[in-house]
Every structure is written in C-alpha cells, then in structure tokens.
Amino acid sequence: MPENYSKWVACWGNATSITDRKxxxxxxxxxxxxxxxxxxxxxxxxxxxxxxxxxxxxxxxxxxxxxxxxxxxxxxxxxxxxxxxxxxxxxxxxxxxxxxxxxxxxxxxxxxxxxxxxxxxxxxxxxxxxxxxxxxxxxxxxxxxxxxxxxxxxxxxxxxxxxxxxDIFTEEKNFALVCFGDSITAQDWPDYLTLRCARDGFNNVSIIRRAVSGTRILREYSCITYAAYGLKGATRFPIEMNVAGAKSVIIQHGINDIIHPVGVEVNKFRPWSDMPTADDLINGVRTLYVSHARKLGLKIYSGTLLPILGWRTYNENRDIIRMAFNEWLRTAPDFDGCVDFDKAVRGYDNPKAFANNFDSGDHLHPSAKAYEAMAECVPEELLK
CATH class of the missing domain: 2.60.120 (Jelly Rolls)
Known part of the structure; x- marks a missing residue:
C-alpha cells in the first residue's frame, strides 16, 4: 500500500435534515x-x-x-x-x-x-x-x-x-465533488456517477451527496406535516459545504420553489406568496450559493431543472419560470460550467416532458434509466 498519504478527503457524505414526523x-x-x-x-x-x-x-x-x-x-x-x-x-x-x-x-x-x-x-x-x-x-x-x-x-x-x-487520509491527488440539491439528487444519479467513475477510471474523485427531498432555495416549512422537506438554502449550504478535499460543486436546486405553492384555499402551508419569479431564484443562487462557494475556493457548476409536464401542480406559468431559470443556469458567467440535466432527460419531440422511459411515473422524478443518463452527462472535466 502506498505510503504517500498526505491529506484528508471526504470519501462518502450525506446531508442531515429533519426526519419525517411520524x-x-x-x-x-x-x-x-x-x-x-x-x-x-x-x-x-x-x-x-x-x-x-x-x-x-x-x-x-x-x-x-x-x-x-x-x-x-x-x-x-x-x-x-x-x-x-x-x-x-x-x-x-x-x-x-x-x-x-x-x-x-x-x-x-x-x-x-x-x-x-x-x-x-x-x-x-x-x-x-x-x-x-x-x-x-x-x-x-x-x-x-x-x-x-x-x-x-x-x-x-x-x-x-x-x-x-x-473522511479518509489519502493521496494528495484525490479530491471530492459535491452534488447539492433536493429529491432529484437524494435519489439515484450520484450513485450512478460513482459507478461511472469506477467504470471509466476516474479514480481520484469521490461523489459527496448533499441533498434533501422537498427542500427549497428561498423558504422552508415550519409545520410537522412538511418538516422533512428540510432547511432552506441559506441555512443548508454553508453547513453542507464543509467537505474535506472538495474541489467543485454541482448545484441542482430550485424546482420545489416553483411547484410547491398552490394557495391557502388549497393548502394553508403553501400560499401563493411563496411563488418565486425567475429573478428571485437567480438572486437566491447568486447570494446564497455562488458567493459562499467562491469564498471556499470551489469551482461551481450549475445543474438545469428537469421537465415537469404532467406533474400534479403543473401549469404553463411554472414552466415559464423553470425555462427562464434554466436559460440563466446555462449561460450565466457566475458558473464555471453547466451540467445540462434537462437536455439529457427531456423528450426530443416535446422538450417540456421526459423522454420515453425516462419518467418515473409522477412526471417530476426520473426513472432509473434517466438517472443513469444524468450521471453520464456530467462533463469529464469535473471528474479528472
């Protein structure tokens, strides 16, 4: 076994949030x-x-x-x-x-x-x-x-x-890539990315998952019904970026801000006043995520939001916000690059929806096959 171990690097990681209130x-x-x-x-x-x-x-x-x-x-x-x-x-x-x-x-x-x-x-x-x-x-x-x-x-x-x-005490060349997000990232694609790295010989990178289902960038819930949806971005991000040996972070977050509000007449905890504009999401990512990641010396990659056509709260206005936010995520100079998850899983004929066999069935979360596609679309530059 090599003796040139010289630094601590996170080799496995998870977020910590509020458990479901049973x-x-x-x-x-x-x-x-x-x-x-x-x-x-x-x-x-x-x-x-x-x-x-x-x-x-x-x-x-x-x-x-x-x-x-x-x-x-x-x-x-x-x-x-x-x-x-x-x-x-x-x-x-x-x-x-x-x-x-x-x-x-x-x-x-x-x-x-x-x-x-x-x-x-x-x-x-x-x-x-x-x-x-x-x-x-x-x-x-x-x-x-x-x-x-x-x-x-x-x-x-x-x-x-x-x-x-x-954390493991390991060789200097090894580093961590952080995947930050909500249920999309709490589910399978970071595991498939780990398997891809092993398959393709990217042996110097660990995939650290910092994801909680239901979380939003701008707000959080204060009731036990939705407590497990977790802390808002302003609270989560500084804590979850405590990752030894981290080099880069992929941020794929914001869809819950768009799909949750339904009005108090439908759900008292989800008022329309929670509905963000695309600019609200952009400003949130800039002030809460980008600025802190830069202070830590991390490279930052945006992750586009996936299709939501057919989801139970879908309407055209929500999708307009999603697409405007995605356009910023693809083009903003704030980032070192973009991981275009949306492009990897959306339909060719109807880009507002998942491609065939890529929808888990709820029209929000990908299928296992789509999660594999998300892992495959991560640029090699993040893994080298």
Missing part, C-alpha cells in the same frame, strides 16, 4: 448498519456525526467500522472513538467529529459502519436517500459488532441517521 420519534436498544463503498485507498478514517435538526442530545453508545464480510474473510470491527471514549454525545443542533482511527482501506472496499443506541434516542436528524449504493439496515438489539444481523430482528432502511460524512 407517531414514534424515539428509538431504544437499536443498531444501525450502513455499507459504505470506499473510493480511495488510505490508512486513517474519521467520522462526522450530525444532530443538526435534533432538539435533544443524542448519545452513540458504541460505533464500529469493519471491512464488510463480503470482501474480507476476517470480520474485525474497529471501535470509532470520541476523545478516547467508546461512546459519544452529539449536542442538539450540532455536529461532532470522531477521533482519527488507524484503518487500512483499499479503493473499492465496502466498509460496514455500525452504530448502537442503548438509551432512548430522538431520531430527528437524518435523510432518506436511494440508489444502487445507498441504504442500510436497522436491528432491534445490540449487534454492532456482529458479522451478520439477525434476520428476524432486522429490516432495510433508506434513512441515514446521524452519520454525515466519512
């Missing part, structure tokens, strides 16, 4: 396990845990990382520690960083990150993501060090609780 918001005696694909080789790891949207402290009773049994005959969990302790408490509204731990990783390895919560735990900080590399499991009981979780006490989950980012 009848039960607490857990006890719970194990969470998340399989993580390591894109880089390295010899140390550190883990970011977030309780950003929690209102109570959360104590991680035990935490471990291990080479997954599928790629290692010897399942040997290594404790993740906090100031030398095997448990750590995340204060309400804050994030914590684990100790650095010695752990040899080869690019392509799958790691199991397992967390155990012994006491009553407010499960208020997490984000749902999907894709061929995303998801995890939860079990009732303490199985954090077990090679296999018991079938009768275990279920799959797409909610990632508390685990926010994993």
């Amino acid at each position: 009848e039960a918001t607490y857990a006890k005696d719970l194990t969470l396990r998340y399989p993580i694909r390591a894109c880089f080789s390295g010899n140390k790891l550190r883990f970011h845990f977030s309780n950003l949207t929690g209102t109570e402290p959360v104590t991680i009773s035990e935490a471990y990382v291990a080479h997954a049994a599928s790629n290692s005959p010897d399942y040997s969990p290594v404790a993740i520690t906090f100031c030398g302790n095997t448990s750590g408490t995340i204060p309400a509204g804050e994030e914590i960083l684990s100790d650095e731990i010695a752990f040899n990783v080869c690019a392509g390895d799958t790691l199991d990150v397992s967390l155990y919560f012994a006491g009553f735990t407010q499960m208020n900080a997490g984000t749902a993501i999907t894709g061929p590399l995303s998801g995890g499991k939860y079990s009732y009981g303490n199985f954090a060090k077990s090679v296999a979780l018991p079938d009768d006490l275990t279920r799959n989950t797409n909610w990632i609780y508390f685990l926010n980012t994993i």
Whole structure:
C-alpha cells in the first residue's frame, strides 16, 4: 500500500435534515448498519456525526467500522472513538467529529459502519436517500459488532441517521465533488456517477451527496406535516459545504420553489406568496450559493431543472419560470460550467416532458434509466 498519504478527503457524505414526523420519534436498544463503498485507498478514517435538526442530545453508545464480510474473510470491527471514549454525545443542533482511527482501506472496499443506541434516542436528524449504493439496515438489539444481523430482528432502511460524512487520509491527488440539491439528487444519479467513475477510471474523485427531498432555495416549512422537506438554502449550504478535499460543486436546486405553492384555499402551508419569479431564484443562487462557494475556493457548476409536464401542480406559468431559470443556469458567467440535466432527460419531440422511459411515473422524478443518463452527462472535466 502506498505510503504517500498526505491529506484528508471526504470519501462518502450525506446531508442531515429533519426526519419525517411520524407517531414514534424515539428509538431504544437499536443498531444501525450502513455499507459504505470506499473510493480511495488510505490508512486513517474519521467520522462526522450530525444532530443538526435534533432538539435533544443524542448519545452513540458504541460505533464500529469493519471491512464488510463480503470482501474480507476476517470480520474485525474497529471501535470509532470520541476523545478516547467508546461512546459519544452529539449536542442538539450540532455536529461532532470522531477521533482519527488507524484503518487500512483499499479503493473499492465496502466498509460496514455500525452504530448502537442503548438509551432512548430522538431520531430527528437524518435523510432518506436511494440508489444502487445507498441504504442500510436497522436491528432491534445490540449487534454492532456482529458479522451478520439477525434476520428476524432486522429490516432495510433508506434513512441515514446521524452519520454525515466519512473522511479518509489519502493521496494528495484525490479530491471530492459535491452534488447539492433536493429529491432529484437524494435519489439515484450520484450513485450512478460513482459507478461511472469506477467504470471509466476516474479514480481520484469521490461523489459527496448533499441533498434533501422537498427542500427549497428561498423558504422552508415550519409545520410537522412538511418538516422533512428540510432547511432552506441559506441555512443548508454553508453547513453542507464543509467537505474535506472538495474541489467543485454541482448545484441542482430550485424546482420545489416553483411547484410547491398552490394557495391557502388549497393548502394553508403553501400560499401563493411563496411563488418565486425567475429573478428571485437567480438572486437566491447568486447570494446564497455562488458567493459562499467562491469564498471556499470551489469551482461551481450549475445543474438545469428537469421537465415537469404532467406533474400534479403543473401549469404553463411554472414552466415559464423553470425555462427562464434554466436559460440563466446555462449561460450565466457566475458558473464555471453547466451540467445540462434537462437536455439529457427531456423528450426530443416535446422538450417540456421526459423522454420515453425516462419518467418515473409522477412526471417530476426520473426513472432509473434517466438517472443513469444524468450521471453520464456530467462533463469529464469535473471528474479528472
């Protein structure tokens, strides 16, 4: 294994937002396990845990990382520690960083990150993501060090609780590309981009997902019905750009600002006064995203908004706003380039709609095939 490791780079990352408000918001005696694909080789790891949207402290009773049994005959969990302790408490509204731990990783390895919560735990900080590399499991009981979780006490989950980012001590040439957005990015295309990088030999880039379903650039909800739609851009972006080794960010955000307002006579939480103009969205991206990314020295790539013809709140005015905003995203000198997702998935005969087999069925979210097309359209210059 090379000895020229010289810097920390995020090799996996997720956003942290408000979880969906269900009848039960607490857990006890719970194990969470998340399989993580390591894109880089390295010899140390550190883990970011977030309780950003929690209102109570959360104590991680035990935490471990291990080479997954599928790629290692010897399942040997290594404790993740906090100031030398095997448990750590995340204060309400804050994030914590684990100790650095010695752990040899080869690019392509799958790691199991397992967390155990012994006491009553407010499960208020997490984000749902999907894709061929995303998801995890939860079990009732303490199985954090077990090679296999018991079938009768275990279920799959797409909610990632508390685990926010994993950094690896790796080679100088490696870097991170951040994908920032809403449900379109919380779903599959960042995973397909990771697989494309592995397939095509772009071995020096990690794809870090910072996405929350339902989020808007300009506003957020204050009711439990839509709490999981998350924090607004002004709050999210400075926090989520805390990414070690980041070089560039793709921003694909704004469609929820356009499609959500329906008037208080239809939904008291979605007044017409929330409806933005294209200029509102442009000014929001400039002031909230571009200015902060430039301060961090990041290259910034815009991502165009996808077709919405047929979506349940579709009307011509909404699409006029979307197309005007897209035109700015394609041409504005504010950006280092544009990733034209809209062009990659829209129909040839009717560009206001998805191409054949590219619509998931709700006329807003792409199909798996379309998510693959989105990953394929990312310019190579961002991956080299």
